[in-house]
Amino acid sequence: MSVRRGDSAHTGCGPIEDLVGIGFGPANLALAIAIDDHNRRNPGSEIHAGFLERQESFGWHRGMLIEGATMQVSFLKDLVTMRDPGSRFSFLHYLQEHGRLADFINQKTFFPTRVEFHDYFAWCAAEFASRVDYGRAAVVLRPVRGGDGETEYVDVVSRAVHGPDGESVRRTRNVVLGTGLTPRLPDGVSAGPHVWHNRDLLFRAAGLADRPHRRFVVVGAGQSAAESAEYLHRTFPDAEVCAVFSRYGYSPADDSPYANRIFDPAAVDHFYDAPEDVKQALLGYHANTNYSVVDGELIEQLYRTAYQEKVQGRERLRILNTSRLTAVEDVPGGARAVIRSLATGEDVTLDCDAVILATGYRPADPGELLGDLAGECLTDGQGRLRIDRDHRVLTTGRVRAGIYLQGGGTEHTHGITSTLLSTLAVRSGEICDSLVLGRTERDVLADGGAGAGAAEAALAGAQGRA
Numbered sequence: 001m002s003v004r005r006g007d008s009a010h011t012g013c014g015p016i017e018d019l020v021g022i023g024f025g026p027a028n029l030a031l032a033i034a035i036d037d038h039n040r041r042n043p044g045s046e047i048h049a050g051f052l053e054r055q056e057s058f059g060w061h062r063g064m065l066i067e068g069a070t071m072q073v074s075f076l077k078d079l080v081t082m083r084d085p086g087s088r089f090s091f092l093h094y095l096q097e098h099g100r101l102a103d104f105i106n107q108k109t110f111f112p113t114r115v116e117f118h119d120y121f122a123w124c125a126a127e128f129a130s131r132v133d134y135g136r137a138a139v140v141l142r143p144v145r146g147g148d149g150e151t152e153y154v155d156v157v158s159r160a161v162h163g164p165d166g167e168s169v170r171r172t173r174n175v176v177l178g179t180g181l182t183p184r185l186p187d188g189v190s191a192g193p194h195v196w197h198n199r200d201l202l203f204r205a206a207g208l209a210d211r212p213h214r215r216f217v218v219v220g221a222g223q224s225a226a227e228s229a230e231y232l233h234r235t236f237p238d239a240e241v242c243a244v245f246s247r248y249g250y251s252p253a254d255d256s257p258y259a260n261r262i263f264d265p266a267a268v269d270h271f272y273d274a275p276e277d278v279k280q281a282l283l284g285y286h287a288n289t290n291y292s293v294v295d296g297e298l299i300e301q302l303y304r305t306a307y308q309e310k311v312q313g314r315e316r317l318r319i320l321n322t323s324r325l326t327a328v329e330d331v332p333g334g335a336r337a338v339i340r341s342l343a344t345g346e347d348v349t350l351d352c353d354a355v356i357l358a359t360g361y362r363p364a365d366p367g368e369l370l371g372d373l374a375g376e377c378l379t380d381g382q383g384r385l386r387i388d389r390d391h392r393v394l395t396t397g398r399v400r401a402g403i404y405l406q407g408g409g410t411e412h413t414h415g416i417t418s419t420l421l422s423t424l425a426v427r428s429g430e431i432c433d434s435l436v437l438g439r440t441e442r443d444v445l446a447d448g449g450a451g452a453g454a455a456e457a458a459l460a461g462a463q464g465r466a
Contacts (some may be wrong), residue, residue: 012345017048018437020139020156020172022369024053024128025060026421027119027407028178030079030428032128033089036207037080038432047435050170051128053135055160058125064200064224065115066231072223072253073421075117076109079124082265083425089127094120095235136168138425140371141175143399151376151399174435175401177369181361181408181419186219186325189357194335198224198358211353212333214239219325220358221245223253226294228356229303233317242318242350243302243340244325250302253293254286260414262286263422271415272389284446288418291360320348328355363408365417366393373403380412387413390434391427402438404431 019035021028028051039046079425080087087093091112095101104112110122125132136158144153156170183197193199195203198220218229225243233241262282263268271279302317309315313380320339326347327338334353338344366385367374378386378394386394393403406427411418 013164013194014170015048016153017050017172018048018312018439019049019176020154021051021173021176021178022156023050023178023407024051024055024058024081024132024134025178025180025407026126026424027180027428028176029058029121029125029128029174030424031077031178031406031431032131033124034083034137034425034428034432035435036128037084037087038436044117046108047432047439048181050133051132052136052138052156052158053132053134056161058122058132058134059464060118060121061114061199062118063202063204064227065118065202066227067115069114069227070109070111071114071117072255075112076110077263077422078120078425079428080425082423083429088443091117091120094123097123098386116119133158136180137161138369139167141369141373141403143170143373143376143401149398151373152400154401154403156375172401174404174438176404176406176431177364177366178407178408179364179369180367182364183357183364184360185357186359187327189325191357192330192335194330194333194353195355196354196357199227201228201231201356204354205232208236208353210333211236211239213351213353215242215350215352216240216333217244217325217337217339217350217352217355218358219241219244219355220292220360221247221250221294222292222358222360223294223298224360225296225358226250226302228358229317230298232356234304237316239353240316240318240321241338244320244323244343246322246324247292248321249290249319250294250299251292252296252299253290255286259286259289262289263417263420265423265426268414268417268423268427269389272413279412279415280361283411286416290420325355356414361419363411366405368410370403373399377403382412384412385409389430391431392434404434 021031035047035049075091078091080089095104111407139157139159141158142155143151144155145151153171153173154175156172156175159165159166159167185191201433216232218225218241229241230241243312271282306317306319309317323339324342325337326340329336331351334351335355336357337350337352339348339350370377376395376399380386387405388394391404391406391410393405408419417423
């Protein structure tokens with residue numbers, strides 16, 4: 001009989017859990033909700049899950065919660081609605097609980113502010129506070145091998161982010177890596193006191209009371225870059241804001257109905273089953289739905305601002321297009337940026353209060369956590385992890401424990417939505433179903449193979465309830 005969390009049987013690491021999730025951003029929060037839904041519908045067959053999160057409390061891009069900035073995704077693509085429109089964790093239920101449902105409807109918009117959607121996330125996360133160890137960072141995953149040499153469990157080793165607390169270990173049958181993305185910086189550029197990634201914008205800008213240079217440089221051509229430039233221009237009316245990007249101008253995001261179908265759950269199936277050359281073509285065709293593109297209204301707002309400043313003879317918003325940052329260094333009270341024109345090759349040096357690098361993110365490398373398990377994970381011809389349709393990493397037959405990826409590292413198999421909010425609700429249900437199926441298969445094996453169709457029946461039941 002398998003051991004569940006809370007049973008009397010323990011290991012040296014405490015009870016064996018069904019799942020430990022690493023990271024508790026929107027991706028693993030959606031999974032926690034899907035598991036909660038399963039447990040409420042299946043008393044006596046609960047999945048026992050816990051999570052680790054390095055932040056001290058729930059937070060999602062808090063450094064970019066700019067006043068008035070709106071989501072680029074419909075509120076209907078919240079944590080649950082695409083999977084279960086009747087869930088108590090829907091954005092509409094959140095509005096009702098806060099007495100704002102009618103007020104929101106009267107706005108006639110599908111796009112809430114980022115501040116409000118963050119509050120919705122935090123409202124959901126509060127329901128799972130007892131299942132999340134905040135302020136703890138996973139260090140490594142260690143395989144737990146049985147007498148036959150096969151890995152049935154994984155020990156998740158973690159330590160406190162702050163304080164002298166030593167390492168602790170949690171043993172689990174499955175682990176889900178939802179560690180999100182890490183900032184991407186230009187080659188040769190390091191963050192510093194006056195050189196920031198845009199994720200720290202609100203935190204760092206708040207400390208700029210005394211500024212000797214009265215200038216900001218914003219590097220990047222995407223939504224975050226445009227929002228950062230607009231925010232700094234509005235917040236510091238005595239400062240010049242220089243927007244630096246290699247394009248001739250900001251490019252609008254394609255949010256037309258047919259292009260948006262690339263974010264549909266069904267598109268994940270189509271992408272997963274497609275040949276590699278088709279996958280690459282699709283990513284190229286539809287990059288302008290998400291990468292280095294800006295909301296059309298914001299583009300027009302910035303253009304109007306720049307034009308009116310020309311009329312008034314005081315140009316504070318400077319667009320340094322077809323240009324790139326070639327060097328940056330700290331100087332007293334700020335930074336010195338070297339900008340090269342791609343058209344003429346000429347350099348211009350700008351002393352500024354800060355350089356903001358809105359240069360995007362990259363998936364966290366799961367190999368940093370996998371440790372000895374990395375050698376058991378299968379890869380493709382390009383060295384990328386092979387991921388099954390249910391988001392489980394394919395491994396050698398020596399590993400029975402489940403390793404799942406979400407929120408990064410699966411774009412090559414599951415498409416452009418892998419790091420976005422659009423399919424969180426459906427994806428979390430797929431992972432939950434996979435956990436149910438895996439547990440049933442283990443129980444069948446424990447019973448000597450009796451009831452060979454039980455696993456399929458369990459999965460069909462789980463999908464029918466979703």
